[in-house]
Amino acid sequence: MTPTPLSVSTSGSTPADAGPIRLGTRASALATTQSGLVARRLEELTGRPVELVHIKTEGDVKTGSLASLGGTGVFVTALREALLDGRCDVAVHSLKDLPTTPAEGLTFVTPEREDPRDALCARDGLTLATLPHGGRVGTGSPRRAAQIRAARPDLDVVDIRGNVGTRLNRALGPDADLDAVVLAHAGLSRLGRTEVISEVLDVDVVSPAPGQGALAVEVRTADIVSDAGAPPVAPDLAEAIHLLDHRPTRLAVLAERSVLARLEAGCAAPVGAYATVSGTVLELRSVVAAVDGSEQMSRRAEALLSQDVAPEVLDAAARTLGITVAENLLADGAERLAPLSATVPEKA
Template sequence: MTSTAPALRVGTRGSALALTQTTTVADALRAASGRDVELVRVTTTGDRSTASLSTLGGTGAFAAALRQALLDGECDVAVHSLKDLPTAPSPGLSIAAVPPRADHRDALCAREGWTLDSLPRGARVGTGSPRRAAQLRLARPDLDVQDIRGNVGTRLARVAPGDLDAVVLARAGLERLDLLDPVTQTLAPEVMLPAPGQGALAVECRTADLDELGPVMAELEDVPTRWCVTAERAVLATLEAGCAAPVGTHARTVAVDGGVQVSLHAAVVEPSGARRMERQGAVVVPPSASPVDGARVTAELGARLAGELLADGAAALADLPATSA
């Protein structure tokens, strides 16, 4: 039975990918709450500008306007791609739910069915991500890596003779848009570590509304995903880096005797692709731990690995602002 409560207003960016992601969350919110759900489209700085992501302030280019709409009462909930969400807390707002994660990996979409290994020397490969660009140069120093912007469809359309030979995109976005046909290779984390939180969504609301919305958000929450992205984002936070930095991370969970093991791989890559500095580690979250306790333990893991990277000179390697853990 439909609730008599007001409709939940869900803020979203207006791109095809954002609308697809938000619609999935909206359907889950409708089912969990019994309330009607309305989408509120918000245009962000990142949507308006065609400048390179590294010149737009990184992650905040896509999140700030949505967060402001929440604080201004224009919507009740906002849906973000978690990799676009700054790691610093936003006063008055809380990440109320992290749904199950989609594929975390990056995907190569190339002409002629080429893979990363079979791309011709000097092939033109487009990406808007400094992280992807640095790892492409590390794997294939001979490639001509070009900075591009635009939505998924625009980027894919550039893979054509006389323009680009390939682009690299998040596989999760391609899958959500039913655009997997152009994928010629899914890149393993050993080749290209994904962005912290890649493939995951964040459902954010005003902290003051958690008492009301908390039970609904609990229906959307996936605890193992929360633990993994918490570890990954702790790396980014400790490095004081954003998506304009060549930082990759990936965490995964596996059941072990004594609880759940969370393993984390983190790397910082010199923008030129000349060097990659990496660390790996793991913690076991005991069965008695609450979801909050588990998140605290995994955050400590991410901060520890980032601290080790900083101690080894990662800040200078990738021109990060952080100088100490």
């Protein structure tokens, strides 16, 4: 979903005996680390303790490739159910895991983003250019696999799953059976494992997933939005959520996720998108690649961001930019390359 602009009222106060904020998270090391970062910030902003509530998702239970599990949403649905049924008050997701379709009754914000690029973790400090002919590279992402194949058609790209440690061991452990694995730089950074990176992959070589490197902090909309002049149900949480939202990150990921939404691309579609805000310019680049890496198509565009307009106007500009780039890709034949469900716009 796209974030809903917040209508925050700071009137009222949280009772002194208010209980802890319950933060829902997956139980993996990366998920709990990410959630811990948000939890500490919420404690600072609200003065209330935060308890982590571990929620097991479909993606944690089932084996097989993410594409075979249904891809987008497999790490999200159970957390959203826990929010809606009151088992937790806040949920933290990796934004790239969130479906682009809005979830009724829920709102999320995006704290400042980590480095969204992908990272090659290879034996002996090898880079993408210096991996041996026929080298074996592991990734569970069709997007990464397609772009790696496009850059190095001679490599053997292997589908892998598992937590960060498991995947790293496939290339760097004592029983390694791969020459390298590709992981998100942001996850390695949050875990304090950047020493395993042999190369940070340029976005012109491997374009990141839409929203990669960003977190989504999700809450029940009714808890944080004023209703008919009355203060929010949880005014301290409402104010904290408002302060967590990082405007440049929000605009960048809105543009990226709007590409994905317009293309109607599932997790099996090799689609990358990368947006940046520089001053008053929002620039977006998106890539659609053939699954086998034989061909790829990229398009760029930018939008000017006025400084004296309402936040929702800027949000609309970011969405429009994403839709424009997606429609340019579709008009030029992107549906030939990847499994997309979108209707191709007619050319003028």
